[in-house]
Amino acid sequence: MKIASFNINGIKARIAALTDWLKESDPDVALLQEIKSIDDAFPRSVFEDMGYQVETHGQKGFNGVAILSKHPLEDVTRGLPGDDSDEQARYIEATVVGKTAVRMCGLYLPNGNPAPGPKYDYKLAWMERLQARAETLLAAEEPFFMAGDYNIIPQAEDAATPSAWQKDALHLPQSRTAWRKLLNLGLTEAFRSRTQGPGHYTFWDYQAGAWNRNDGIRIDHFLLSPGCADLLTDVQIDKHVRDREKPSDHVPIWITLDI
DNA sequence: ATGACAATCAGAGATTGA
Numbered sequence: 085m086k087i088a089s090f091n092i093n094g095i096k097a098r099i100a101a102l103t104d105w106l107k108e109s110d111p112d113v114a115l116l117q118e119i120k121s122i123d124d125a126f127p128r129s130v131f132e133d134m135g136y137q138v139e140t141h142g143q144k145g146f147n148g149v150a151i152l153s154k155h156p157l158e159d160v161t162r163g164l165p166g167d168d169s170d171e172q173a174r175y176i177e178a179t180v181v182g183k184t185a186v187r188m189c190g191l192y193l194p195n196g197n198p199a200p201g202p203k204y205d206y207k208l209a210w211m212e213r214l215q216a217r218a219e220t221l222l223a224a225e226e227p228f229f230m231a232g233d234y235n236i237i238p239q240a241e242d243a244a245t246p247s248a249w250q251k252d253a254l255h256l257p258q259s260r261t262a263w264r265k266l267l268n269l270g271l272t273e274a275f276r277s278r279t280q281g282p283g284h285y286t287f288w289d290y291q292a293g294a295w296n297r298n299d300g301i302r303i304d305h306f307l308l309s310p311g312c313a314d315l316l317t318d319v320q321i322d323k324h325v326r327d328r329e330k331p332s333d334h335v336p337i338w339i340t341l342d343i
Numbered sequence: 344a345t346g347a348c349a350a351t352c353a354g355a356g357a358t359t360g361a
Contacts, residue, residue, distance in 0.1 A: 093360085094350050118360085120351060145351050146359065195361060235361070254361065289361065290348035301361080333349080333361085 085155070085182050086110070088322075088338035089190070089231040089304055091117040091287075095150075098332060099130060105325055106134060111338055112154045113180060115190035117233045119148035126150065143173040149190050149232070155180050164191070165220075166213035174210070182343035186312060187221060187228035193235045196253030204253050207235070211262040218269055218307075227311035230271075233334065234305050236263045238273070241282040242302035254303060272313040274306035274339050275321070286321055287334050295326055304337050315341040 088111040092098040095116070106114065114136075119126060121142045128138040131152050141162040142148035151157065157178040164175035174192040179185050191214065196207030214230070221228045237255040240246040249255040267273060275284070285300025294300065308316060318340040325335045 097350060118350090195359085197361065249361090252361075287361075292347050294348095303361080 085112045085180070085343050086338055086340050087113040087115070087188070088336045089115045089117070089306065090336040091192070091233040091304060091332060091334035093118050093332040093334065095119040095121050095126060097330070099127060101328060101330060101332065103130065103134070105322070105336060109322060109336065109338065113188065114152040115188065115231050116150040116152065117190070117192040119150050120146055121148055139176065139178060141173045141176045143171070147192060148173045149176045149192050151176055151178055151188070151190055153178070153180060155182065164210065164213050164217060166216055184227060184315065184343045186341065186343055187226055189217070189228065189230040191230060191232035191234070193233060195235050196259065199253040199256055207253060208258060208262060215266055218266060218271065222269060222309060225311070227309055227315065229306055229308045229312050231306040233303060234263070235303055236260070236305070237301050237303055238263055244285065244299045244301070249301065254301065266307060270310055271307040274308055274316060274319040275337065277313070277316070278319050284321060286337055288326055290333050304334060306337065306339050312341065315343055317342050
């Protein structure tokens with residue numbers, strides 16, 4: 085089963101880019117971030133006509149996540165547990181059943197800039213809640229993964245220009261510490277389990293010719309539970325998508341699981 | 344040190360992103 089994560093930066097502006105990529109890449113499941121749309125305005129029929137079940141968790145203007153799936157989804161839940169006052173739509177879960185049932189968590193982790201400040205505090209608090217959710221899912225011993233735009237540059241080699249990110253919320257020591265804490269639960273970062281070395285990115289800024297200079301960062305990730313890591317058969321970044329007409333500033337990353 | 348670019352909402356320009 086092929087499962088992708090893609091920060092599309094606005095569903096209404098990205099219908100052509102997204103449908104073109106879906107036709108070409110043909111994922112069974114696509115976890116989307118930054119749909120920037122309320123649920124009622126999501127163009128669900130476009131994707132239903134392509135054979136996808138559509139589950140959204142949106143809000144007006146910003147944020148918003150969704151799941152497209154060619155296989156039936158079960159137990160869809162919206163929102164990251166741990167703070168009932170959090171109104172930002174950044175998290176959705178669903179179970180997909182193949183040979184094995186796998187719990188899928190789609191997330192859009194807060195950017196956190198400027199740091200320090202309230203937005204950075206929110207990012208770190210959100211990561212603590214994500215940690216707690218991962219602990220709960222690990223205790224349930226069902227295979228799961230957490231995928232999406234983490235807004236975390238894990239290591240210097242994950243940025244073309246590491247010095248530019250030293251004081252940025254995406255790469256501050258506290259951010260990387262929270263990331264490593266997640267990994268230390270026993271989660272496997274899918275991409276780094278298969279590919280080493282610098283030069284692998286999932287985001288290029290629209291500004292200052294970042295794409296043409298390959299000035300990118302790797303911030304979209306799949307974290308796999310131990311039981312899910314055993315099912316991993318491939319992981320790739322669809323870099324070429326960034327070179328198309330009217331692209332998102334992110335590109336898709338996908339895994340295949342033997343389920 | 345700053346700005347550059349893009350999407351949204353609204354119907355201009357502010358806000359947000361990374």
